[in-house]
Amino acid sequence: MNGNEKIKGDEKTEDVSRRRLQGIAGGAAFLALSLAPAGFALWATPAEASATLPTVTIGKAVDTIPFTVVDVALAEGYFKQNGVDVEEELVHGSSAANAAMIGGSLQFACEAANPLMLARSHGVPIMSVDAVDDGVGLQVLVSTEWLAKHPISADATFKQRMADLNGAILAEVGTTEQSFFGLLRGWAGLPPSSGYKVEKIDSLAAISLAIQKGIVDISIQSPPHSFQLTQQGYAKDFADRRNVKQFNNVAYDILTTTPAYAQAHPQITTDVATSIAQALNFMRNHPKQTLALEEKHFATLSAAVLQESLEFIPFAKDGMQSRKGWENAVELAQQTGLIKDVKSTPEGVYWTNKYIDRSKLDR
Secondary structure, rough: OOOOEEEEOOOOHHHHHHHHHHHHHHHHHOOOOOOOOOHHHHOOOOOOOOOOEEEEEEEEOOOOOOHHHHHHHHOOOOOOOOOEEEEEEEOHHHHHHHHHHHOOOOOOOEHHHHHHHHHHHHOOOEEEEEEHHHHHEEEEEEEHHHHHHHOOOOOOOHHHHHHHHOOOOEEEEOOOHHHHHHHHHHOOOOOOOOOOEEEEEEHHHHHHHHHHHHHOEEEOOOOHHHHHHOOOOOOEEEEEEOHHHHHHHOOOOEEOOHHHHHHHHHHHHHHHHHHHHHHHHHHOOOHHHHHHHHHHHHOOOOOHHHHHHHHHEEEEEHHOOHHHHHHHHHHHHHHOOOOOOOOOEEOOOOOOOOOOOHHHOOO
């Protein structure tokens, strides 16, 4: 293999898996809201591949704060230090990322745990080799215009707060928003799919504009763009993992590959998984340096927005996954109703820590 040749995944299951992916493309975006800011290419552009190192491509389902761990690993040189060259690609959705891994154009992907479970429930072989964070990173935002017309008491119970949103318009790009909002309403003892209106909108960028213009009242987004709306005064944070305990200690953002690829290329898989774990520890332990890198990547966003976003994300120490985190992810997935066939996520099948070389991690 020459130095610039990309390593391809095992293609034995390609035809079957592609057909299965076509059937789940709509649902696989759950908990993976897509927004691709113009600043995506402003950060770490990989140098030309080394003549002696293998090259792999990591896809990003979305370009949000958690998945900039790839860019941190590139900027800090972890991939090259561990013996692999990495390129990154924004692929707009977990379904597209999984299809690309099955087809071999991607070897790894940053995505959410729910699309992995959905894919596996349809027989598509995807496996997580790193935890990026261990908590749900979504935030329910309510427009300040709605709140001005429908004040919510500061001492209102959770059920009262949710009931006070009756009649509001929820913006929806895919299936994620209504499922997530319906889950909260169900916990409050309210009908999950009635009592509010749903407005379909093409993109999160368009939703942000609709919030500003008063066209919709509720949006569900991820950092940094959720914090941009709150800091600009267009919306208030209504619910997230800071006040919903069920959204903590949950497998959420992950690094994935196919089992066939990992088995065929165990050293490269170890090099990539370990580099991501090193970058996660860097982001946990060096907030000022990380903020400086984020400012280059999200050039149009303020330092205050990025700082708040970094503080919100519970980056996983050493990239380690846990059985409890995956059990909680299964429970949440079943409660949304989007994933009913997955009852458990056994270690070694859905996820593994074995490719992280802990001897290389900071202690």
